[in-house]
Amino acid sequence: MIEMTEDGSKTEKKVFGISWNVFVLGLVSFLNDMSSEMINPVIPKYLTDVLGTGELLSGTLMGAIESLSSLFKVAFGYFSDRFKKRKAFIFAGYALSTFAKGALAFTRHWWDFLSLRVLDRVGKGIRTAPRDALIAESSEKGKTGKSFGFHRMMDTLGAVAGPLVGIGLLHLMRGIEIGRAYRYLFLSAAVPGLLSLLIIVFLVKDRGREVKKKITGVSALKSRSLRLFLLVIAVGALGRYSYAFTLWKAGELGYSLKGEMAFYALFNLMYALAAYPIGVYSDRVGKKTLITAGFLISALASLAFAYARGLGTLILAFVLYGIYIAIEDTVPRAYMADLAKDFEKGTVIGAYHTVFGVFVFPASVIAGWLWQSYSLTYSFLYAAFMNLLAFVLMILIRDHR
Structure with a gap:
């Protein structure tokens, strides 16, 4: 939404100090993540208890689901740079994901479940880089961390609300056979997704015409x-x-499905509380510093999960994990947006997502194999080692800023 200043120049309307597009995209992500997180906490048990998958297959499926979306992000980031139509890609991506989540209600085998989860991830792959590029284009110079921090905060507040809504719905359906209750929950999750699509259509504004089209300089x-x-x-x-x-891990320690969902809500609450201040702070102290710290925090979270035997250590693990994900999902996006030229923001941000996604898949396969062959403790110890290695390498590489 554009307003005119006294001298006749254009300025974008702000809400709580955030540009209109960033604010509205935050609402979209709030609703979409509420939709996703109504069902995400039950999916691990749905796989093992309803569809009957084992440890290695479950880990492989979850890794494939998380990885595949990233393979599409650089391509659709490039296309949105080329055509300067971020909104169309954003709408298509969210629409595809909304359909896929509701259709989970009709799955009967791991392969039809996987196909719909992949379709959901394809939707995420279509929308993410164009959306992040639009956030960057709608941000004040030097305030990308603040914008991405606000967006991730709103996204994760939806992720806090989602499990709580899911717990409430499962409580209302407590007399229903659990497999059927899961399916009703999947159908319910499509409702906030549909609301997010209406917001995109009527409130999100493309900024493509204001972005310089001529390619200048070196990528x-x-x-x-x-x-x-x-x-x-x-x-x-x-x-x-x-x-x-x-x-x-929580289930291994004896917690029920509702207990697991409560832990998941705690993780998302920590993420939501941390994302915005982390984004603002990264604009001040440098994004590389926080990215480096994120790897160390992830290693500590992994060690806490590995050795958790009681409630206190498990809570600490979920808190650290939430802070790490808040850093990892916020700061690198802003960092890449700062580095990219105007003509390539979608492409560069998409390249980050693609590299990340390609290597997330083998990570979950390895973790699943270690779980099946030894125990979950070894899965988390492996993760701790890799994050410590990334922490050391991050210290050694030259700062780009």
Whole structure:
């Protein structure tokens, strides 16, 4: 939404100090993540208890689901740069995901479940880089961390609300056979997704016409320092396990499905509380510093999960995990947006997501194999080692700023 200043120049309307587009996209992400997180906490048990998958297959499926979306992000980031139509890609991505979540109600086998989860991730792959590029284009210069922090905060507040709504719905359906209750929950999750689509259609504004179309200068992707940064991201991604492993850990310690969902809500609450201040702080102290700290926090979270035997250590593990994900989901996006030229923001941000996604898949396969062959403790110890390695490498690489 554009307003006119006294001198006749254009300025974008702000809400709580955030540009209109960033604010509205935050609402979209709130609703979409509420939709996703109504069902995500039950998916690990749905796989093992209803569809009957084993440890290795479950870990592989969760890794494939999280990885596949990233393979599409650089392509659709490039297309949104090329055509300067971020909104169309954002709408298509969210629409595809909304359909896929509701259709989970009709799955009967792991392969039809996987196909719909992949379709959901394809939707995420279509929308993420164009959406992040639009957030960057709608941000004040030097305030990308603040914008991405606000967006991730709103996204994760939805992720806090989602499990709580899911717990409430499961409580209302407590007399229904659990397999049927899961399916009703999947259908219910489509409702906030549909609301987010209406907001995109009527309130999100494209900024593509204001972005310089002529390619000038050298692409940031040709920078040696950026390539080294992406290499470290790949190492860190090899230590990034699916959230499902944290819930399987809670289940291993004897907590019920509702208990697991409560832990998941705690994780998302920490994420939501941390994301915005982390984004603002990264604009002040430098994004590389916080990205580096994130790997260390992830290693500590993994060690806490590995050795958790009681409630206190498990809570600490979920708190640290939430802070790490708040850093990892916020700061690298803003960092890449700062490095990219105007003509390539979608492409460069998409390149980060793609590198991360490619290496997340083998990470969950390895974690699943260690779980099946030894125990969950070894899965988390492996993750701790890879994050410590990324932490050391991040210290060694040259700062781009």
